């Protein structure tokens with residue numbers, strides 16, 4: 001039996017002291033879809049992603065299922081090992097490493113990541129070269145290939161977002177949570193980013209769940225949008241119907 | 256003969272002398288006890304590393320981690336100092352000869368008698384140290400090295416890439432501790448006595464200065480740092496003693512302990528002028544770079560040159 005939803009969230013909440021950042025949220029994301037998550041600043045979008053990825057612990061109650069499996073008890077690395085990748089709103093890169101090293105780190109199951117295989121170059125070099133070719137294609141598509149040898153502490157904010165996206169895509173996740181992938185990126189490149197997201201979905205069937213404030217770009221590429229306001233999901237629908245909903249637009253633009 | 260040194264009585268002078276005479280008379284025993292000793296030291300080091308990795312994994316800040324390790328080491332040292340049953344207490348266990356002590360019987364007199372066994376042993380130590388260095392270089396310039404650096408830089412981000420941070424930290428703690436156990440055992444056989452007084456916290460700081468001097472995450476730099484500080488350490492000891500024979504009024508401690516002042520000055524200068532050490536952190540050298548470096552440096556058709564590319568990390572920004 002295959003469920004058409006890859007991710008299912010049931011009644012989860014998160015409070016920080018008195019603030020309820022995520023308030024009894026339930027939603028489902030269709031396998032292979034590009035799904036948007038929009039809402040005013042502070043409406044709880046990033047917090048929701050943190051709960052799904054495990055970076056933050058949800059309040060007791062509710063459930064998170066990924067591919068039909070309850071994941072809310074798993075530590076973050078186990079969730080991502082299942083194929084649930086993510087990026088961060090403020091890029092979290094490995095600043096002592098170059099752009100290429102950041103990108104090359106991502107793939108799972110690298111033979112040379114075992115301490116007693118690592119000294120034997122021959123046993124992992126073939127895989128390393130394969131991955132490097134893939135990294136090169138990935139970085140060229142995102143136009144950061146020329147930065148390969150730069151430390152990620154030495155690149156611009158927009159370039160950091162691109163480097164992070166490139167790293168996340170290298171992981172070949174089944175589902176990728178992207179927190180504002182185009183924030184701080186030049187408009188033309190923002191289009192390109194969404195184009196490569198669409199391509200990726202086409203080629204690999206990856207599901208994308210994307211927080212984005214650039215609605216004009218987002219709406220061109222998504223199948224479904226969730227609208228979040230004060231910790232709750234207040235609407236769900238196709239982008240055309242969301243745009244028509246005057247009340248939602250007021251809520252979104254009004255705060 | 257071995258029963259002459261009954262358990263519980265291994266600390267006195269006659270036990271020490273009989274250890275030395277056994278070492279002189281039985282080469283096979285001498286060498287195999289040494290090998291077994293090294294193996295046990297590595298095992299014990301590994302176990303200690305594993306044990307301390309548990310509290311260490313619970314702390315978020317590296318600072319707390321160093322504090323835990325320092326306090327743990329110091330606690331252990333004080334316990335050993337005050338428990339004569341473990342290692343003969345404050346005075347330590349003496350009469351530990353190098354595994355080649357028996358060679359001295361082939362050189363009945365003259366300077367070679369002492370120099371040959373010690374020199375040979377020093378060569379063995381250098382060889383083992385090189386082995387550790389090569390191992391460290393190899394694991395650093397591999398996907399595992401990438402993994403280690405990523406955890407150093409951002410644990411949360413590494414976890415979001417499915418990296419099992421706790422497991423890797425445990426592994427590297429054990430690997431490091433096995434090496435430290437080996438180093439400790441080699442040192443004891445070199446110096447001839449195992450005493451807890453050799454492992455006061457100042458040693459930790461000397462090692463810390465070696466690291467800062469050489470540069471973080473640069474194994475070659477670490478070799479240089481180690482060389483400089485060790486020369487300072489041994490050199491001050493030897494010159495203190497030598498100078499004493501010329502200048503009767505000189506207090507040798509002035510020179511022997513003066514090295515701590517020199518180390519402190521080195522540390523201060525580094526913190527002011529070169530926070531990252533003398534040698535910068537290097538890239539992780541795997542073949543991955545060849546794809547890129549080649550493109551940048553040579554617009555002609557790529558040949559099958561396996562060159563690793565230049566050390567300089569910078570490419571033009573976009």
Ligand SMILES: Nc1ncnc2c1ncn2[C@@H]1O[C@H](COP(=O)(O)OP(=O)(O)OP(=O)(O)O)[C@@H](O)[C@H]1O
Pocket residue numbers: 016019020021039040041042043044045046047048089
């Ligand atoms: N670690 C935290 N500690 C305390 N409060 C937090 C924390 N993280 C988020 N919050 C609060 O939770 C609420 C939702 O924050 P969140 O970052 O999820 O918003 P967002 O929808 O992603 O906003 P933006 O569009 O600006 O990124 C805010 O009121 C914020 O102050």
Ligand SMILES: [Mg+2]
Pocket residue numbers: 045046047089179
């Ligand atoms: Mg946010």
